[in-house]
Amino acid sequence: MDLPISWDEAHAYQTTPAGKVVEGRNLTGGVLRWCHWGMTAGGDDDQPDGQNAREAISLMEKLGDKPWFIGLGFHKPHDPFVAPKKYFDLYPPGAIPLYRDPKDLTPAPPLAVGFGEFGAAFAKFTDTERLEFQRAYYAGISFIDAQLGRVLDALDRLRLTERTLVVFLSDHGYHLGERQWWNKNTLFERSTRTPLIIAAPGARQGVARGLAELVDLFPTICGMCGLKPPDGLAGQDLQPLLADPSLPGKAAAFTLVTRGAQQRGDSIRTDRWRYTEWSGGSRELYDHIADPEETRNVVDSNNQIAKTLSQQLQGMRQKKFP
Numbered sequence: 265m266d267l268p269i270s271w272d273e274a275h276a277y278q279t280t281p282a283g284k285v286v287e288g289r290n291l292t293g294g295v296l297r298w299c300h301w302g303m304t305a306g307g308d309d310d311q312p313d314g315q316n317a318r319e320a321i322s323l324m325e326k327l328g329d330k331p332w333f334i335g336l337g338f339h340k341p342h343d344p345f346v347a348p349k350k351y352f353d354l355y356p357p358g359a360i361p362l363y364r365d366p367k368d369l370t371p372a373p374p375l376a377v378g379f380g381e382f383g384a385a386f387a388k389f390t391d392t393e394r395l396e397f398q399r400a401y402y403a404g405i406s407f408i409d410a411q412l413g414r415v416l417d418a419l420d421r422l423r424l425t426e427r428t429l430v431v432f433l434s435d436h437g438y439h440l441g442e443r444q445w446w447n448k449n450t451l452f453e454r455s456t457r458t459p460l461i462i463a464a465p466g467a468r469q470g471v472a473r474g475l476a477e478l479v480d481l482f483p484t485i486c487g488m489c490g491l492k493p494p495d496g497l498a499g500q501d502l503q504p505l506l507a508d509p510s511l512p513g514k515a516a517a518f519t520l521v522t523r524g525a526q527q528r529g530d531s532i533r534t535d536r537w538r539y540t541e542w543s544g545g546s547r548e549l550y551d552h553i554a555d556p557e558e559t560r561n562v563v564d565s566n567n568q569i570a571k572t573l574s575q576q577l578q579g580m581r582q583k584k585f586p
Contacts, residue, residue: 283307
């Protein structure tokens with residue numbers, strides 16, 4: 265609804281008749297409207313994401329050297345997991361190993377994962393459903409990888425690459441069977457960590473291991489475009505990390521989720537630890553050096569660390585931003 269307000273030009277595309285689903289099903293038997301996959305006929309441009317890529321290329325060709333900002337949103341690999349058949353064919357039966365939780369997995373607090381009708385539906389998944397889900401998710405990723413490649417190839421062809429800031433990100437991560445969860449909206453690393461790739465003139469190639477948050481993007485883009493951001497922002501300029509990826513990042517990153525109107529969870533991630541507090545008093549602490557998959561809650565044996573991180577969480581809750 266806000267597209268005409270936020271953008272000079274905006275488009276939302278629809279699947280063409282040639283791109284209809286030829287095979288697929290709801291993995292929960294219709295219990296959830298989510299968990300639906302579909303293999304489609306037709307080509308990439310018979311799907312909305314292919315049309316998004318095509319339109320972005322057309323806009324770049326039309327705008328050329330004029331200053332422009334294009335927000336290119338791809339829907340996949342979001343549910344429903346729909347993609348052209350050729351991307352499913354990249355992952356034939358037997359090609360994808362299933363994740364299995366370790367036997368010493370610490371059970372999560374009730375609000376952390378497995379909540380509501382989702383948990384009940386996921387608990388009924390057989391290995392057949394799990395493999396179909398994962399195959400469709402991978403197909404969606406490969407589909408979007410191809411669309412992004414089209415756009416970046418066009419940027420090269422138009423000789424705009426060296427003058428363009430490209431930011432690739434997602435709004436959240438995703439569980440693919442970890443703790444028997446096949447969705448988002450948790451405070452585990454699988455859900456809270458997002459892709460963030462920035463290519464820009466003058467940026468040094470490399471992987472920055474330091475912490476960053478999506479709130480850092482606004483001041484970073486302002487800085488790279490020679491604009492002064494407003495005072496008091498929650499984010500910070502990432503340009504030093506782009507110039508030298510070996511530099512340390514932020515001291516901590518913060519995430520929260522809600523469970524209805526009354527319950528919530530707050531999480532802090534440092535370079536080593538993730539600490540989480542839930543309504544009702546449940547706490548979690550994971551050591552990312554010894555346990556990067558967050559399978560063992562060590563809060564009871566590290567009370568002082570948990571106390572320090574809890575104080576940092578409380579400080580963030582009390583901060584006021586414009």
